Amino acid sequence: xxxxxxxxxxxxxxxxxxxxxxxxxxxxxxxxxxxxxxxxxxxxxxxxxxxxxxxxxxxxxxxxxxxxxxxxxxxxxxxxxxxxxxxxxxxxxxxxxxxxxxxxxxxxxxxxxxxxxxxxxxxxxxxxxxxxxxxxxxxxxxxxxxxxxxxxxxxxxxxxxxxxxxxxxxxxxxxxxxxxxxxxxxxxxxxxxxxxxxxxxxxxxxxxxxxxxxxxxxxxxxxxxxxxxxxxxxxxxxxxxx
Numbered sequence: 001x002x003x004x005x006x007x008x009x010x011x012x013x014x015x016x017x018x019x020x021x022x023x024x025x026x027x028x029x030x031x032x033x034x035x036x037x038x039x040x041x042x043x044x045x046x047x048x049x050x051x052x053x054x055x056x057x058x059x060x061x062x063x064x065x066x067x068x069x070x071x072x073x074x075x076x077x078x079x080x081x082x083x084x085x086x087x088x089x090x091x092x093x094x095x096x097x098x099x100x101x102x103x104x105x106x107x108x109x110x111x112x113x114x115x116x117x118x119x120x121x122x123x124x125x126x127x128x129x130x131x132x133x134x135x136x137x138x139x140x141x142x143x144x145x146x147x148x149x150x151x152x153x154x155x156x157x158x159x160x161x162x163x164x165x166x167x168x169x170x171x172x173x174x175x176x177x178x179x180x181x182x183x184x185x186x187x188x189x190x191x192x193x194x195x196x197x198x199x200x201x202x203x204x205x206x207x208x209x210x211x212x213x214x215x216x217x218x219x220x221x222x223x224x225x226x227x228x229x230x231x232x233x234x235x236x237x238x239x240x241x242x
Contacts, residue, residue, distance in 0.1 A: 024103055104119065
């Protein structure tokens with residue numbers, strides 16, 4: 001297999017304007033995410049961005065960037081367009097979507113998603129989850145909870161649902177990192193938004209509603225998603241301590 005990591009990034013964030021370029025200890029946030037992806041050692045890393053400002057920041061840091069249409073509706077569409085541009089001969093057969101707002105991402109967990117695709121040919125898309133430890137998250141609609149049919153090992157399984165509902169007992173926090181087989185990504189972006197996707201505001205429900213199989217690997221850490229000034233300060237503090 002020949003995987004590629006694509007990091008979608010766009011400037012139009014309502015809660016944190018110019019988010020990809022937010023400074024974290026002298027470097028733009030997108031550069032921190034790019035470095036975490038490179039540290040995984042999985043393969044080529046490319047930032048799929050909606051403007052030259054992000055591309056310049058990435059290239060100035062020694063990275064690779066490709067421009068995509070600012071009007072694209074989602075990160076999945078952005079990475080698919082980038083992939084067609086930089087790899088028209090389809091050399092890359094696994095595509096990992098790492099969100100551009102996770103500067104504290106542990107590089108090791110990326111391989112957990114890729115391993116699922118390697119181990120189970122029936123899986124179209126692989127993603128990650130971590131056990132919920134903070135009980136407040138059980139009732140937090142911002143925390144997406146996967147329902148998982150576990151394999152015998154108890155650490156991997158198949159997703160049966162994703163929701164924002166209140167949970168009880170042992171529950172899991174979904175991590176929005178996805179590894180696609182290339183043909184699965186191309187099929188996914190060709191589909192219209194599904195009813196559950198629209199109602200729940202969960203893009204992965206489009207795959208579920210159309211019979212695609214999503215595998216889930218359980219990891220022990222949840223990367224901080226930066227989307228407000230407060231979470232930006234949390235990321236600065238976390239990376240300062242490292």
